[in-house]
Amino acid sequence: MMELMWYVVGFLAGVSGYLVYMLSRKYNLGVIGLGSLIIGLFLILFTVAWSVGSVLEGVPRAASMGIVFFAMPGIVLLTFTAKRFLTPRYRKT
Amino acid sequence: MTENMHDPGVSNKMPSSSGSNRGEGNSKSKTSRRSFLKLSVAGAGVAAAGAAGITVARRMEGIPQDTLPIPINDDFKPIDQRNVLHIFAYSKALDQKHPERTKKFGNYNFYERFKTFYNGPYRKDPGYTQLERALAIGGFALLSKLHGPYGLSNPDGLLSSWKQEMLAKSQYEFPSKQEASQVIKSAAALYGAIKCGITRRDRRFDYDPLYDIGQERELSWERDFPFEPKTVIVIMTEMDYLAMSTAPSWITDATVGNAYVEALKIAAQTALFLRQLGYKAVATMNDMGMCGPYAVAAGLGEGGRNGQVITTGYGPRVRISKVYTDLDYVEYDKPKTLGVASFCLQCKRCAESCPSEAITFDGPSWEPTYSSDPDYIWHAAKGVYKFHNDTKKCFKFWIENDGACANCIASxxxxxxxxxxxxxxxxxxxxxxxxxxxxxxxxxxxxxxxxVSDPAAVKKFWKKGRTKT
Known part of the structure; x- marks a missing residue:
């Protein structure tokens, strides 16, 4: 199961990389926008790895705490990026 | 000169001479420089991240030290094996010789109490039923067949015999010290060791004199031991995580015993391997010398507050055996620091989880801080800067629990x-x-x-078995 989890995380990392590339081409994200996008995506991927690992080792509480401590900041950062930078104002002409 | 002047595709599209031509060329040049700068920054970032990753990975494996990271006084004397609690508690002669030890510990007779160990009735509490006792006996009892009837601290056992049987007449010559060490570690890994380190024999870590409970007599390194050891090979085996998480239930005894059986088997096989190469070797468990300091010296871990060796990847969830040999043409491992000492200073979780309050909340010290009475601290290693714990209290809980505890490992x-x-x-x-x-x-x-003391952990153990995936 851990191998499958790493395969999925690897696939999602590839998709995330492509997403970052496409968004940085379309929008003027700047250092803050790009940083919060990358860190936000990393935290989401980290949460997937953490939580699946925790469930597999039989500590579901660690999985749920992982969602609170890692995924929540990730979602906040991605929301911030979307609301602040992924707007027509920052679109490249 | 701009890059696009070399690009026929670009120059064909541009008018031959105009102001806008120069402007467009400059714009591309600026873009190109910016891209180059971005790439450079990105490359530097990747390189920095890589270097940081390598540094962190090395630190996780431990920082090699030239000296032992356990301060020991110059006047430190090797421990008399008669003062090892598990030797004392097994020996009728020592019990009769030292009534003051019983008196000072609230008239608690270690010898008489130890005879009741593992003989109590089954209970109804999760982890203490006939099922768990049977599992524990299956895990532990084989040791008496393989090592002998007086516990793991008694020297010259069965698989850990001092007899140099099957010793080859000619000695195999290793091409280099590095290769000799690698060969020994490969052999130990094949036999089942999760970690193996090689260090010099250090007389400070050996019990002296040794004591044989079966014969109730002292043994001398010079007179009784068959050779002068020069090297100690330290072997580690793993205890099961889920079983350990049921601490202090009887299930922990099963995994402790099982890891000991494996450790003894591997040590015996490694000793025989060396004897077949023409070098004298003896497998040992907790007898002959202290496993902890030797494991630290061999770079396998660092001493923790709970008195265990904390290793990378497994923490304290390991058991240790050793091989004493006269082979000294080896590359010795260096001790390493893993940051355990500073972590244990802050943590204290083992002390909080200890049901007998045997583990100290104090910092490291040269002597026990719980007492200075020589008749009370007779078992303590004085002159070593470490966390001093009262093993007598630990032993007392074992007897009350009718099985080992391991809360300090689980927590x-x-x-x-x-x-x-x-x-x-x-x-x-x-x-x-x-x-x-x-x-x-x-x-x-x-x-x-x-x-710890979680009934759900017992259910989980029986439901899930091993955690390996």
Whole structure:
């Protein structure tokens, strides 16, 4: 199961990389926008790895705490990026 | 000169001479320089991240030290094996010789109490039924067949015999010291060791004199031991995580015993391997010398507050055996520091989980801080700067529990199953300053790790079995 989890995380990392590339081409994200996008995506991927690992080792509480401590900041950062930078104002002409 | 002047595709599209031509060329040049700058910054970032990763990975494996990271006084004397609690508690002669030890510990007779160990009735509590006792007996009892009837601290056992049987007449010559060490470690790994280190024999870590309970007599290194050991090979085996998480139930006895059986088997096989190469060798368990200091000296871990060796990847969830040999043409491992000392200073979780209050809340010291009465601290290693714990209290709980405890192993934040996400925490532990370690301990509790006396853990063990995936 851990191998499958790493395969999925690897696939999602590839998709995330492509997403970052496409968004940085379309929008003027700047250092803050790009940083919060990358860190936000990393935290989401980290949460997937953490939580699946925790469930597999039989500590579901660690999985749920992982969602609170890692995924929540990730979602906040991605929301911030979307609301602040992924707007027509920052679109490249 | 701009890049696009060399590009026929670009120059064909541009008018031959105009102001806008120069402007467009400059714009492309600026873009190109900016791209180059961005790439350079990105490359530098990747290189810095790579270098940091390598540094952290090395620190996680431990920082090699030229000297032993356990300060020992120059006047430190080797421990008399008669003062080892598990030797004393097995020996009728020593019990009769030292009535003051019984008196000073509230008239608690270690010898008489030890005879009741593992003989109590089954209970109805989870982890203490006939099922768990049977599992524990299956895990542990084989040791008496393999090592002898007087426990793991008694020297010259069966598989750990001092007889140099099957010793080859000619000695195999290793091409180099490095290769000799690698060969020994490969052999130990094949036999089942999870970790193996090689260190010089250090007389400070050996019991002297040794004591044989069966014959109730002292043994001398010079007179009785068959050769002069020069090297000690330290072998580690793993205890099961789920079984350990049921601490202090009888299930922990099963995994402790099982890991000991494996450790003894591997040591005996490694000793025989060396004898077949023409070098004298003896497998040993807790007898002859202290496993902890030898494991630290061999670079396998660092001493923790709970008195265990804390290792990378397994924490304190290991058992140790040793091989004494006269082979000295080997490359010795260096001791390493893993940041355990600073972590244990802040953590104290083992002390909080100890049902007998045997583990100290104090910092490291040269002598026990719980008492200075020589008749009370007769078993203590004085002159070593470490966490001094009262093993008598630990022993007393074993007898009350009618089985070993292991709460200090189960609750240790370093004790984690072999799942990759815990390596992230290991990285944090290495990178974070010592002030953060106390916070990491709180997070460990918050995330649900290291609980002890948990009936649900017993159910989980029987339902899930091993955690390996």
């Amino acid at each position: 240790c934040p370093y004790n984690k199953p072999d799942f990759s996400h815990h390596r992230f925490v290991d990285i944090m532990n290495v990178v974070a300053p010592s002030q953060v370690h106390g916070l990491m301990k709180e997070f460990d509790i918050l995330f649900g790790y290291g609980t």
